[in-house]
Amino acid sequence: MKQKTIYVEINIASDIETLWEYTQNPHLHKEWDLRFSDITYLHRLPDEPQRFLYETRIGFGLKVSGTGESIGDIRSRSSERVSSLAFASDHPLSLIKEGRGYWKYIERDNGQTAFLTQYQYETARGLPGSWIDRFLFRPLLSWATAWSFDALRLWIEQILLSELHLEASSDGGLVITSGRQWLLIGGKKIPLSAWLCGSSTVYEAYDEEMNCFSIKVHVKNRILGTLFSYRGTFRETEGETC
Template sequence: MGLYIEARIHAELDLLWDRTQDPAQHQRWDLRFTTIDYLPRAEGEPQHFRYATRVLPFLSVAGTGVSAGETERPDGTRTSALRFASPHPLSLLKEGGGYWRYVPEGDGVRFLTGYDYRPRWGRFGRVADRFLFRPLMVWATAWSFDRLRLWLERGITPERALWNWLAELAVRALVLTAACVGIFQGPGHAASLMFAIPPLLLVAACLALFASPLPCVPAARRCVRRAPARARAPRLTRTLETPR
């Protein structure tokens, strides 16, 4: 099954295109990549690039890719397609491809992506991908799209957005921990407190788990993560060869 993520961004199309097509800008907001470097190319040729993702402080997984973009279409939309591969033995992702589509709508752009890949490591890799890695990739892509939206709409830089998310996560963890400690220690309190405190602690725990993120915090839940029935990859994706 392919992955699909869609975000509605109130921004100019040219600015969104620049923030997503410029590798120096792209690597700032996309959680899936640590570095992206374009390689030299001749006029008219697809753009080849190198990418790396830091999975641990001392370990990065690298790969190569090739991309092509259509900047002008009669209906006002734009499309960018890519194929990628990683020879790194520790990379679960072996090779794949996908696209970005930019659809102007009113005062904004419907920015969407569809992509898929083949995992390595045989049967173990397929199981790990289905139950762990693929859901993580969907979440990371959607979270990154909302991070990009905050940058374009509210001027919150990707670096600040990450700190906002970590701070909110820490507060939620502290509240949840305090609530759980209070709930389990409740029977030891005076009788008047036994019936007053636990419900409040349950409310606090529920808020820590289920409350909507603050407007300044990126959240994957704000993006569409299920493809519409008629969604299909653009023809541009078929013109690219998988890098070796």
């Protein structure tokens, strides 16, 4: 069963050099990308692909690990860059067997840089794995990619940085919670006191009876209480509501 590729695109108010650093530096990358809880670059020789190890926390104290390699294409005097990626996992809990994709950077004349990704992967576990991927894992992974890209945009464009923790709930949903938060001033990370922070919780799950996704968002402050809350549903097909 052939699954469609995952594609996400966003415009960020940034020059291409800054965006490249935030996405190619593993210490910065894991700060904004929900799909990875840890990324470790391995030693390489000149002109070799950059190989790396990754880990993703899936809740209940469990982790999924894998390997990958990337090649960055930097062309002098060009407003575009491409970074290709191949990844694989033989971890017993991983639904992804192997895959590949790319990141593309396009610097615009308006001071923004378009950042886009497209990737595809082969699932493990045969037919059951393909069905789980089609109806649950792939839509959630697509959503997590889009959420991560927006977190990157907010980090670069604004002065607030927050940890994000991704876990699977007992009913198969996706739970994202915020952690420590910092102000970014002059390239320095200044920790925020707990009473200044907004604690965020996002829950998303697929409702089989309604054939759509449900989402709940709650943001609160230790002193002020609830700052924002939202509950709604959506389908993956663009323009369709439920």
